């Protein structure tokens with residue numbers, strides 16, 4: 054192991070790097086968990102599923118900084134003995150970047166994998182199922198993939214962006230930044246690498262994207278992100294790092310919510326009743342423009358507390374925030 058990469062887990066802890074896939078879990082803890090497992094074989098996965106609508110940062114990193122991603126993976130390969138790495142990509146990224154990545158990984162124990170499903174494929178245990186060629190559904194946790202993952206082996210799953218920053222941290226070049234996707238009714242759409250600490254307002258200002266009309270935002274994902282009003286932009290960005298700007302006068306909140314409901318109905322895996330039936334009922338209420346306060350509260354409570362995986366628990370957020378803030 055090179056001197057730069059020695060004590061990488063300690064460096065990740067000191068840098069306070071959190072996963073960039075949306076869940077915000079401390080990266081060093083995941084690495085330590087995988088390291089602690091007594092197993093002959095370990096897997097490493099760079100998760101480029103990026104199924105969240107309006108989030109483009111992983112594709113941007115593969116397009117512009119593929120070497121940094123590969124160096125991040127090499128550091129993981131050196132840290133975990135007898136390990137093998139997989140770059141796990143959604144279908145269009147696979148088509149676009151497979152050849153480019155394969156040139157960079159020649160002679161390394163790294164392969165490029167094309168995911169089979171959609172949004173849920175980025176969920177860690179579903180990702181393990183896909184690589185094992187099993188049904189496209191999440192597994193019960195714990196055990197977490199870092200303990201028991203692909204083919205029963207400890208599996209380190211980090212986002213593409215996380216691996217990019219692991220390389221920067223190993224080299225002492227991490228400046229506490231992240232990649233933000235800015236889309237919607239803005240002048241200057243794109244992916245921008247900017248400080249983590251900046252507020253939404255500052256990000257929009259510095260990227261020349263402050264609107265001169267009354268607007269609201271969806272932050273942290275174009276489906277599962279929260280609705281933020283123009284009066285709430287002192288907050289920082291969360292989730293997958295996306296900001297979508299909507300013109301308040303020109304956006305019908307019912308149409309917006311119906312779009313999310315259609316998306317979640319299509320993408321859920323039908324395994325558990327709260328999510329499967331809850332999504333259906335929610336869509337029905339939105340389609341009919343009829344939201345009974347008590348029914349909606351009960352539905353959200355059940356989905357948040359009893360859904361089998363994060364999909365059903367987290368999808369409540371955009372609806373809750375839109376209903377509270379846009380339907381007054």
Ligand code: SF4
Nearest residue numbers: 322324325328362365
């Ligand atoms: S919460 Fe939704 S996506 Fe998750 S297992 Fe249940 S039905 Fe499937």
